[in-house]
Amino acid sequence: MVRKIILTGLLSGAVIIASPLATLSGAGMAYGQTSPLGKDINFSADKALYDSENKRVIVSGNVTLYQGTTVLNADKVTYDETSQEVRAVGKVTIRDDKGNILYMEETVLKDGLKEGFIRNVRLLFSDDAHLAAREGVRTGKRTILKDAAYTPCKTCNEDGKRKPLWQIRADEVTHDEEDKVIRYKNVILEIAGVPILYTPYFSHPDPTVHAASGFLNPEFGTSSELGLNVTIPYYFSLAPHRDLTLEPLLTSKEGLVLGGTYRQHTGNGQFSVSGSIANAIDSDNFLSSESGREIRGHIFSEGKFDLDNLKLIGDQWQWDYAARWVSDDTYLRRYYQDRSDVLKSHAKIENFTGRNYFSTGLYVFQGLDEEDSGGLTGQALPAFDLNIETTPGKWGNQFTLDASGASILRTAGIDTQRVSFKSAWKLPMKTQLGDFYTITASLRGDAYHVSDAALQDQPIYGGADGTYARVLPKLSVDWNLPFIKNSLTSQQIIEPLVSIIVAPNNKNSFDIPNEDSRNFEFDENNLFSHNRYNGYDRWEAGTRVNYGVRYSLYSGDTTIRTTIGQSFRFSSTETFPVGSGYEGKSSDFVGRLDVILGDYLDYVHRFRLDSSSFSLRRNELILSGGSKSIRVSARYLDLDREKTDLTNTELENRKELGLGLKYLVNPKWTLHGSWVQDILKNDTIYYDAGVLYKDECLEFGLSYEKRLTSDRDITPSSIFHFRLVLKNLG
Incomplete structure (x- = not known):
């Protein structure tokens, strides 16, 4: 009878065509201008039948139904025109436009696949998390499941196979596609x-939600200063462009430390504000109260913004700021394990135009070392830098112009204003022999104004009231001649290098204070530098020759590079820090060795040899080696300055040994640890150890840290830290 109806329908053009992968719509149907499976539902299948007596459409074999952005697949689908129900059986899946998939044995749906009953269902989300349930109901954009379990972990459906590492079981689970929230009852x-x-x-x-309000993963710990402590962050999604995270720290010894971070995107940039406040014990230098407690805290803020309205006078203008303040020196170390010794704040404007750069701004510093005094800390109010560089000419010649200035002010100390200019002309050359020359001619000038010099706290850095000017012309020639040997599997390069710098002996004047050139160090990094001071207040004058040799070997995954050299000055009138290796006419020999053996070994050796005895005055070794599963690291530092008179210098002897280990037990478990020893004092400075587990749905970490140093209210302490992260739950 059914066969007869089909044939009659085919002849009249009014009933469904029964052919593989036929997509049928209302255009050829006898019962109107709609799909045989309901309004706005199209389908494809291997076979389709129409039962006119019962008014049912039956499609089977690779059935696919399309309704808007929803797609249903099944082995067999029956559509009842009277009840307007779609009944699907056999490997049924429903996919939405977000990539979420419902798997079930059987379903009965109404209203264009929007409502209905489902049985033995599993909902697979776009991030591979899934919900499994005995049965459920789909109503519009809501799916309600009974006796359900949710987990983002990988599982196996076979009996006796892997179970999820963690899961949430509930009597009822509701997934609302409108507000994109999964809700549980009796969890x-x-x-x-x-x-x-x-x-x-x-x-x-x-998983379709990028950010939503709720609790984030808590962190637990214990330390000698704070006792037991836990951080329970709560995230507020205020709008697509701004959010707030509250981060209260609860401690058994200090009580509550309330912290938080606010972030916002403004369209032309973004900024953030973070801070904390505590009614703490022990310290007595900020808002003390009779109860023996005091208010301590910090506030940090930073942001960066484009200045579109200034682009007419340059390629790119932007401004940024960073504001950092803390109530006292040890607060950040005590509560947040932040070991910063200085906080830097600034507000500056920058321009990038071609090869040129300009910036100007205000820079404020807060020292956190015990010897720091706020009134003696210099603040740059303001400072500017300008760098102009021309396009290389026909022979590669190039002009540069640099300008810099700063006004260093103190509330109870010396004040300095400086303006500096430097112009240079550079010409690179190559001869037929294969050697390379770079000729540079430059002229630098500085102007200073100094006041309140009598308040200088460290006389070794100089300073006298008055106005001063100085000029330094300089001519230099840099030369190198690489000798290259290639083979089938390797390349070797031997490269002698020489720099000759000719300049008058314009000695640094101690009437000009040294604000920015105090951290002088002579090593392989500045061996061929034309000025080894890292600031403007001191310059390197006089005629000198820098010479050395560099060797490189490249063979497969193996790389070996080494450099050694020395500097010779024709005059020793200029005084460099005692113990720096640059005293007298002949400097110490400085060098470096790098050895890389694929992924198995990475070795760095930096050294400085006494110019007369060739004894080691600096010996630093950094080693990292092992396999993919185990990695060992070691660092040894020996700065020997005992052979020199250390008066009027801040350079000190140091000798330390540090060891580290990282062991990948398997792709999920990792063990790690480190240890640092002060060899001169024969004291352990620090050590830690920990374990980390991480897979697709869980992250777990447990660590122990022993800190043996002291700083005011920071005492030697033991710190335990515990962290548990469940994917999608924070």
């Missing part, structure tokens, strides 16, 4: 199959 959290937490209600955003 049990299981880890490794063991129930550890119950709550009557729980919810979290589905």
Whole structure:
């Protein structure tokens, strides 16, 4: 009878065509201008039948139904015109436009696949998390599941196979596609199959949500200063372009430390504000109270913004700022393990135009070392830098112009204003022999104004009231001649290098204070530099020759590079820091060796040899080696300055040894540890150890740290830290 109806329908053009992969719509149907499976539902299938007596459409074999952005696949689908129900059986899946997929044995749907009953269902989300349930109901954009379990962990459906590492079981789970939230009733959290937490209600955003308000993963710890402590962050999604995170730190010894971070995107940039406040014990230098407690805290803010309205006078203008303040020196170390010794704040404007750069701004510093005094800390109010560089000419010649200035002010100390200019002309050359020359001619000038010099706290850095000017012309020639030997598997390069710098002996005047050139160090990095001071207040004058040799070997995954050299000055009238290796006419020999053996070994050796005895005055070794599963690191530092008179210098002897280990037990488990020893004092400075587990759905970390140094209210302490992250739950 059915066969007869089909044939009659085919002849009249009014009933469904029964052919493989036929997509049928209302255009050829006898019962109107709609799909045989309901309004706006199109389909394809291997076979399609129409039962006119019961008014049912039956499609089977690779069935696919399309309704808007929803796609249903099944082995067999029956559509009842009277009840307008779609009944799908056999490997049924429903996919939405977000990539979420419902798997089930059987479903009955109405209203264009929007409502209906589902049985033995599994909902696979776009991030591979899934919900499994005995049965459920789909109503519009909501799916309600009974006796359900949610987990982002990988599982195996076969009996006796792997179970999820953690899952949430609930009597009822509702997934609302409109507000994109998954809600649970009567919830049990299981880890490794063991129930550890119950709550009557729980919810979290589905994987399509980029950010939603809610609790983030807590962190637990214990330390000698704070006792037991836990951080429980809560995230507020205020709008697509701004959010707020509250980060309260609860401690057993100090009480509550309230912290938080606000972030916002403004369209032309973004900024953030973070801070904390505590009614703390012990310290007595900020808002003390009779109760023996005091208010301590910090505030940090930073931002960066484009200045579109200034682009007419340059390629790119932007301004940025960073504001950092803390109530006292040890607060950040005590509560946040932040070991900064100075906080830097600034507000500056920058321009990038071609090869040129300009910036100007205000720079403020807060020293956190015990010897720092706020009134003696210099603040740059303001400072500017200008760098202009021309396009290389026909022979590669190039002009540069640099300008810089700063006004260093103190509330109870010396004040300095400086303006500096430097112009240079550079010409690179190559001869037929294969050697390379770079000729540079430059002229630098500085102008200073100094006041309140009598308040200088460190006389070794000079300073006298008055106005001063100085000029330094300089001519230099840099030469190198690489000798290259190639083979089938390797390349070797031997490269002698020489720099000749000719300049008058314009000695640094101690009437000009040294604000920015105090950290002088002579090593292989500045061996061929034309000025080894890292600031403007001191310059390197006089005629000198820098010479050395560099060797490189490249063979497959093996790389070996080494450099050694020395500097010779024709006059020793200029005084460099004692113990720096640059005293007298002949400097110490400085060098470096790098050895890289694929992924198995990375070795760096930096050294400085006494110019007369060739004994080691600096010996630094950094080693990292091992396999993919185990990695060992070691660092040894020996700065020997005992052979010199250390008066009027801040350079000190140091000898330290540090060891580290990272062991990848398997792709999920990692062990790590480190240890630092002061060899001169025969004291351990620091050591730690920890374990980390991480897979697709869980991250777990446990670490122990022993700190043996002291600083005012920071005492030697033991710190335990515990972290547990459940994917999608924070």
